[in-house]
Amino acid sequence: MITLTPKQRKALSGKMRAEVEALQSTTAAPSETGWQPPFIGPIVTTHAALMHTGKVLFIAGSTTDLRVFEQVCPNPGITQITSCPADPNDTSICPPWGLTDSAAVWDPVKNTFSRPAIPLDNSGKPLDLFCVGHSFLPDGRLLAAGGTSGYAADRGLSSTVIFDPMSERFTKVASLNSGRWYPTLVTLASGRVFCASGINNQGNDVDFNPEIFSEVGWTSFSHPTSKLPTYPQLFLLENGSIFYSGGSFNENAVVKARILTLPDSFSKPIQEVEVPGLYADPHNPDPDNPADQRNHATSVLLPPAQDQRVMIVGGGNRFLYGGSTTDTVYIVDLKDRHPVYRQVQSLSVPRMHVNAVILPNRTVFVCNGSIVGEDTSLALLRAEIFDPATNTWTLAEAQGVPHGYHSMAILLPDGSIATGGGTPTGSCNEIRMQIYRPAYMSATRPHIQEIPERISYGGSFNIGTTHARNIKWVNLMRPTAVTHSHDMEQRLVDLPITSKSGSSLTVSVTKNPNLAPPGWYIVTITDTNNIPSVASWIQLTA
Numbered sequence: 001m002i003t004l005t006p007k008q009r010k011a012l013s014g015k016m017r018a019e020v021e022a023l024q025s026t027t028a029a030p031s032e033t034g035w036q037p038p039f040i041g042p043i044v045t046t047h048a049a050l051m052h053t054g055k056v057l058f059i060a061g062s063t064t065d066l067r068v069f070e071q072v073c074p075n076p077g078i079t080q081i082t083s084c085p086a087d088p089n090d091t092s093i094c095p096p097w098g099l100t101d102s103a104a105v106w107d108p109v110k111n112t113f114s115r116p117a118i119p120l121d122n123s124g125k126p127l128d129l130f131c132v133g134h135s136f137l138p139d140g141r142l143l144a145a146g147g148t149s150g151y152a153a154d155r156g157l158s159s160t161v162i163f164d165p166m167s168e169r170f171t172k173v174a175s176l177n178s179g180r181w182y183p184t185l186v187t188l189a190s191g192r193v194f195c196a197s198g199i200n201n202q203g204n205d206v207d208f209n210p211e212i213f214s215e216v217g218w219t220s221f222s223h224p225t226s227k228l229p230t231y232p233q234l235f236l237l238e239n240g241s242i243f244y245s246g247g248s249f250n251e252n253a254v255v256k257a258r259i260l261t262l263p264d265s266f267s268k269p270i271q272e273v274e275v276p277g278l279y280a281d282p283h284n285p286d287p288d289n290p291a292d293q294r295n296h297a298t299s300v301l302l303p304p305a306q307d308q309r310v311m312i313v314g315g316g317n318r319f320l321y322g323g324s325t326t327d328t329v330y331i332v333d334l335k336d337r338h339p340v341y342r343q344v345q346s347l348s349v350p351r352m353h354v355n356a357v358i359l360p361n362r363t364v365f366v367c368n369g370s371i372v373g374e375d376t377s378l379a380l381l382r383a384e385i386f387d388p389a390t391n392t393w394t395l396a397e398a399q400g401v402p403h404g405y406h407s408m409a410i411l412l413p414d415g416s417i418a419t420g421g422g423t424p425t426g427s428c429n430e431i432r433m434q435i436y437r438p439a440y441m442s443a444t445r446p447h448i449q450e451i452p453e454r455i456s457y458g459g460s461f462n463i464g465t466t467h468a469r470n471i472k473w474v475n476l477m478r479p480t481a482v483t484h485s486h487d488m489e490q491r492l493v494d495l496p497i498t499s500k501s502g503s504s505l506t507v508s509v510t511k512n513p514n515l516a517p518p519g520w521y522i523v524t525i526t527d528t529n530n531i532p533s534v535a536s537w538i539q540l541t542a
C-alpha cells in the first residue's frame with residue numbers, strides 16, 4: 001500500500017493536468033484512439049448492462065437519495081451530443097430533467113437514448129431499482145432483484161423485475177423471499193440465478209440465506225452462509241462452485257475469500273472453503289487496512305475463463321468517502337488443489353471504486369476510481385491495462401472525467417469502452433460519459449463475415465472470414481452487467497480453433513455450461529498481431 005503525502009498528491013494531479021484539460025476542452029475533437037471528448041449521458045449510470053440488441057440499459061433509481069436535488073456535477077467544456085426528442089415540449093429524456101428515479105436505454109451507435117417506464121410498487125410509486133443485483137437469463141432478458149425501499153435505515157426491496165431488450169420494457173415478476181439492498185446475482189449452468197447477500201427489509205442486517213430464481217420464482221436455502229458482505233464479488237467456477245474473491249461494497253471485517261459449493265437440496269448447508277493469501281494478518285483482517293478490506297476493489301475472471309484465474313485489483317478500507325486505498329493486485333489459480341492468492345505487479349497508483357473490463361485481445365482494462373475515497377481531485381487517473389499472459393500492467397491515458405462511487409465501465413461490441421456515473425461525496429450526479437478507444441481500433445482489423453445465430457454445448461461451428469489464416473483466438477464473451485465496481489456477468493471463454501481454410505474457421509464449443517452459462521454472447525476473432533474484430537452476437541443454448 002502506498003500512502004501519499006500531500007505533496008505527492010499535488011504532484012500527481014499536476015502531472016496529468018495538461019492532459020486532462022486538453023480532454024475537457026470544448027475544442028477537443030474525437031480521435032482514433034484513447035479517451036474521446038466527454039458527452040452528456042441520460043442519467044447517472046450507476047448500473048449498466050449490454051443487451052444483445054447492442055443497446056445498453058442504464059439504471060439510476062434514486063442513487064444515494066439525491067432525487068430531491070437532481071443536482072448535476074459541474075461539467076466544464078463538455079460537448080453535448082445527446083439526441084433529444086424532435087418534439088421540443090418533450091424534455092423527458094433530455095438532461096437535466098429526471099436524472100434519477102429512472103432507467104435509460106442507450107444506443108451507442110446512434111448515441112440516442114430512450115427511457116423505459118419503471119414498474120410501480122403497491123402504493124403506485126416507481127420501484128427504486130437503485131442497488132439491485134442483475135444478471136442475464138438464457139433468453140437475453142436481464143433479471144434485476146432487490147433494490148432500495150428506504151433510507152431512514154438502508155432497507156432492501158424484495159421486488160424482482162425483468163428487462164426485455166426486444167420490447168425495451170420492464171415487467172415485475174415474483175419477489176425475493178427477503179428484501180435485498182446490494183445483493184449479487186450469478187447466472188448458473190442451469191440458467192437459474194443464484195442471489196446472495198443484500199440488506200433486508202428492516203435495514204437491520206444482511207440476509208445470509210441465498211436464494212435461487214427458477215421457473216417457480218425464488219427459493220431460499222434454509223442454512224445461512226457465513227456473513228458475506230454486501231455486493232460480494234462472486235464468480236461461477238467450472239465445477240459449478242461459486243468463488244467469493246474478497247472484494248465487496250463497504251465494510252467486510254469478517255469473511256475472507258472462499259469457495260462456496262451449493263448442495264443438491266435447499267435444506268442442506270452450503271459448503272465453504274477459505275482461499276488464503278490475500279490478507280496481511282490472516283487471523284485478524286484489519287478494517288482500516290484497504291488491502292484487507294477491498295472495499296470497491298474490482299475482481300475479474302481473467303481471460304480465457306478456462307484458466308480459472310481470478311484477479312483482485314485495488315480497493316479501499318471501510319470508508320467510502322475518505323477511505324485510504326491500496327495499489328496491490330493478487331491472482332488466484334482456482335485450478336490448484338489448494339488455491340492461494342499470490343501478489344503480482346501493483347497498479348501505478350492506489351485506487352478504489354475501480355472497474356475492470358475484459359477486452360477482446362484478452363487483456364483487462366482498468367479505469368475509474370480515486371486515490372482517496374471519493375476525492376474527485378485525485379480521480380483523473382490513467383487507465384491501466386493488464387496482460388494475463390505476462391502478469392504485467394501498461395499505462396494508458398488519463399480520464400477527463402472523474403468516475404468514483406456509483407460509476408461503471410463496459411465493453412461495447414465495437415471494442416471500445418464506455419465509462420460514466422459517479423456521485424462524489426453524495427453531493428451531485430456525474431452525468432458525463434466518456435468513450436475509450438483502445439489502440440487496436442486504429443489498426444486494420446479482422447472481420448467476421450458469417451457466423452450462426454445459435455450454437456449449442458459440445459458442438460462446433462464455422463466462422464466465415466477472409467482473415468482465417470491469421471486468426472489465433474476466437475472469443476465467446478458474455479456481455480457486461482456492472483455496478484459498484486463489480487461486473488456480475490463478464491467472462492471470455494476460448495473457442496478452440498479446430499481447423500482453418502482460406503475463408504473460414506471451425507471452432508468447438510465447450511461441453512461445460514458452468515464455463516459458459518446459457519445466454520447471449522458476443523463473438524470476436526483476434527489475429528496474430530493481437531488485433532480483434534468487431535463483435536457478432538450469438539446465442540448459446542442447451
Ligand SMILES: [Cu+2]
Nearest residue numbers: 131405406484
Ligand atoms: Cu452504493
